[in-house]
Amino acid sequence: MKPTRVLDLLVLFVFAAVAVWLLVRGFYGQLPAIPIYAGASLYPIAAIETIAAFMIRARINEHEIGDGPRQLHPLTAAKAVALAKASALVGTASAGVWLGFLLYVLPQRSTLRAAVSDSPGAIVGLIAGIVLVASALWLEHCCKTPDDPPDEPAH
Template identity: 60%
Template sequence: MRLKPTRIRELLANIAIAAVIAWVATRLAYGSFPPISTIAGASLYPVAALEAVLGFYIRARVSNSQIGADRRQLHPITVARALALAKASAQVGSLVAGVWLGFLLWIFPQRGDLRAADADYPGVLIGCGAGIALAVAALWLEHCCRAPDDPSDEPAPS
């Protein structure tokens, strides 16, 4: 069985489903939510940054043929683990972006009427951006973990 790249439409479906659920929950229970700080929304940015840097590192190693079992090479299992991290992070990032988007869709129209919505708005925007950043960084890392195409057994044309 071959591992397939993460599909963008699956991530968009995650965002849509999570946004609807979060919008309904926010509509029903916003008064009982604690205040949303900007730090709560920003918690995934460091993870996204680390995954992006890891993608550049792995990409450089793959392009220089430095993947292998030698001590000076990047072990293939390490690349496989990075790929598993990327696939999981893409799902988490899309779901988190969807939840924050659901909050945003309820909070944005309420901003002029509710002080709490005004106060929560920056944190919600930052959180939505963090989810998107994580998903994008995960897709980048996944792309960087791809094996180069195997050379064909046919001779090169002269």
Template identity: 60%
Template sequence: MTPTRVRDLLGLFAVAAVAAWIVVRVAYGSLPPISVVAASSLFPVAVLVIVLAFVIRNRVRNRRVGDGPNQLHPITVARSVALAKASALVGSAAAGVWLGFLVHIVPQRATLRAAAADTPGGTVGLAAGVVLAAAALWLEHCCRTPDDETDNAAT
């Protein structure tokens, strides 16, 4: 499995932003109001990803990954990498959607009350997506095996 490339996340972010901008431009009047609470729904996931990253980083640094007692099972680390990859994609796509939403409504804040009311929710949603993607990249980094010092001495 290869590490997640930031370039791929930025591409997904851009595609999601353009698609959301088109949808919001066409159907903004029929969308429900955006609350800050609803937009911040990715923050708890980001917190869980960050906590998991701290736990795994500690176990990997102390070489406490294995089948024994008080060790983190390698399958758990592999599942965490899968979670990190999925979270990075979700965070990037969500941030793109919120950016596309904001690009449409921010210029209309002065003339449209609904746009002014939706702006804080969109901003929080954008921040939540970015935080989730960053936390996921960090979790993925924490799941890497440390360099084996015996290999360096042999070469």
């Protein structure tokens, strides 16, 4: 499996931000208030992926890969990579959505009271998306197999 491309994530991020900015610009008055914890659901996922990344990395570094007890099954590592790739996309899209929302709301803070109360929730969501992307990319990195040492010729 190829590693996640940062360019793909950036394109998704910009697309989501622009699309949401356009939608919020047209429908902001019809949206419900954004609570502070609206985007916080991504934090536990990021924490779980970060913990899993360190556990997987330790097993790979100790060459504990296989079917035995206390070993990392290769399919588990493959599933972790799939989870990391999906989480990177979800986190990127989420961060783009919250940024698009903030791009509309922040300039409106001086004129709209709702914009003042909606901003903290959007900021929490934006940071949560970025944290999820970082933990997902870390998990994906930790699932890579170490490079084999080069064969040294006999003297």
